[in-house]
Amino acid sequence: MSPIFYAIPVFVVLIALEMAIAHRRGLRVYSLQDTLTSLNIGVVSQFVNTLGGLIGVGIYAIVTERWGAFTWDTSHPMTWLTALVLYDFCYYWFHRLSHEVNILWAAHVVHHSSEEYNLSTALRQSSTGFLTHWMFYMPLALLGIPVKVFVIVGLVDLVYQFWVHTRLVGRLGWLEWVLVTPSNHRVHHGQNDYCIDRNYGGLLIVWDRLFGTMADERDDEPPVYGIRKPLHSWNPVWANLHQYASVFRQLARSPGWGQKLGALLASPGSARPGTTPPVVFAPSAFQRFATPAPLGMAMLGAACTAMGTGLLMHFLWFQSQWSLGERSAYAAGMVVFYLTAGALWLHPRVTGQPKG
Ligand SMILES: [Zn+2]
Numbered sequence: 001m002s003p004i005f006y007a008i009p010v011f012v013v014l015i016a017l018e019m020a021i022a023h024r025r026g027l028r029v030y031s032l033q034d035t036l037t038s039l040n041i042g043v044v045s046q047f048v049n050t051l052g053g054l055i056g057v058g059i060y061a062i063v064t065e066r067w068g069a070f071t072w073d074t075s076h077p078m079t080w081l082t083a084l085v086l087y088d089f090c091y092y093w094f095h096r097l098s099h100e101v102n103i104l105w106a107a108h109v110v111h112h113s114s115e116e117y118n119l120s121t122a123l124r125q126s127s128t129g130f131l132t133h134w135m136f137y138m139p140l141a142l143l144g145i146p147v148k149v150f151v152i153v154g155l156v157d158l159v160y161q162f163w164v165h166t167r168l169v170g171r172l173g174w175l176e177w178v179l180v181t182p183s184n185h186r187v188h189h190g191q192n193d194y195c196i197d198r199n200y201g202g203l204l205i206v207w208d209r210l211f212g213t214m215a216d217e218r219d220d221e222p223p224v225y226g227i228r229k230p231l232h233s234w235n236p237v238w239a240n241l242h243q244y245a246s247v248f249r250q251l252a253r254s255p256g257w258g259q260k261l262g263a264l265l266a267s268p269g270s271a272r273p274g275t276t277p278p279v280v281f282a283p284s285a286f287q288r289f290a291t292p293a294p295l296g297m298a299m300l301g302a303a304c305t306a307m308g309t310g311l312l313m314h315f316l317w318f319q320s321q322w323s324l325g326e327r328s329a330y331a332a333g334m335v336v337f338y339l340t341a342g343a344l345w346l347h348p349r350v351t352g353q354p355k356g
Pocket residue numbers: 095099108111112188
């Protein structure tokens with residue numbers, strides 16, 4: 001049984017709690033379409049990653065079995081602690097390059113596509129990151145860290161990051177020096193100049209301090225959340241693909257293989273021949289993407305998300321009894337469902353034009 005099955009109800013309760021606390025404090029932290037889109041992206045990513053993740057885990061298992069240098073005692077707490085710290089170090093580099101290399105940014109951008117920042121934003125996980133994610137953990141495999149330990153510390157590292165996606169928790173004193181916290185991760189999601197390419201840590205912020213990518217949250221200029229090239233869509237599948245479309249357009253424009261490779265590996269913010277230069281960001285001029293949400297549309301959207309979540313739990317509960325073909329067909333069906341639902345019900349072309 002996937003631990004995510006048990007995590008889903010906990011996530012839902014914590015999101016409801018955050019909504020209630022924000023409401024009592026008179027803060028506007030959630031908006032309907034954004035929240036539904038975040039949840040839909042999370043559901044799609046679970047369907048895809050439950051299967052796609054098998055590729056990385058399989059390769060990891062082969063490498064550690066054949067070339068693993070050391071034997072690790074899984075009954076010793078130090079094994080787990082060491083593995084967690086090493087995993088987090090590899091995560092730092094995976095995450096950093098996911099921001100600094102065009103083709104990797106295409107997979108990660110979905111996590112940053114929300115212009116809100118709340119616990120539901122944490123669930124905006126990539127559906128394509130599994131293609132390259134495993135490569136960054138090969139040092140752990142070569143050290144012989146068992147696949148079971150790799151998978152569990154990976155889940156710990158990921159689940160830890162859920163709670164930091166909130167605006168309701170301020171700075172946390174000395175913990176800001178050691179851990180990824182709501183404050184320093186808010187900076188990571190900001191599109192202000194001082195936020196770009198900062199605070200890549202997953203569990204520990206010490207890596208950012210060591211490698212010079214740390215920035216503190218500024219009270220005089222709070223982060224404005226989102227991405228410089230805004231998504232402007234509520235479609236969970238397009239949210240995963242829109243930057244790939246942009247990279248492929250860049251590839252098509254680049255003459256010769258050298259330039260095509262350069263386009264894949266370039267920094268996402270760099271200006272290339274035929275592309276627009278980086279945008280100058282003015283926080284006060286920023287307008288959030290918003291479209292009308294009439295009651296019927298809102299209820300249909302919410303029902304769609306609730307149904308998708310229910311089907312995900314059904315999938316996670318029974319999938320171990322099904323063949324790979326059956327699981328793949330189920331997951332593919334859900335992707336098509338979300339592609340259609342996103343296009344028909346929550347897409348601005350139907351619900352109205354975006355502001356700004
Ligand atoms: Zn990121």
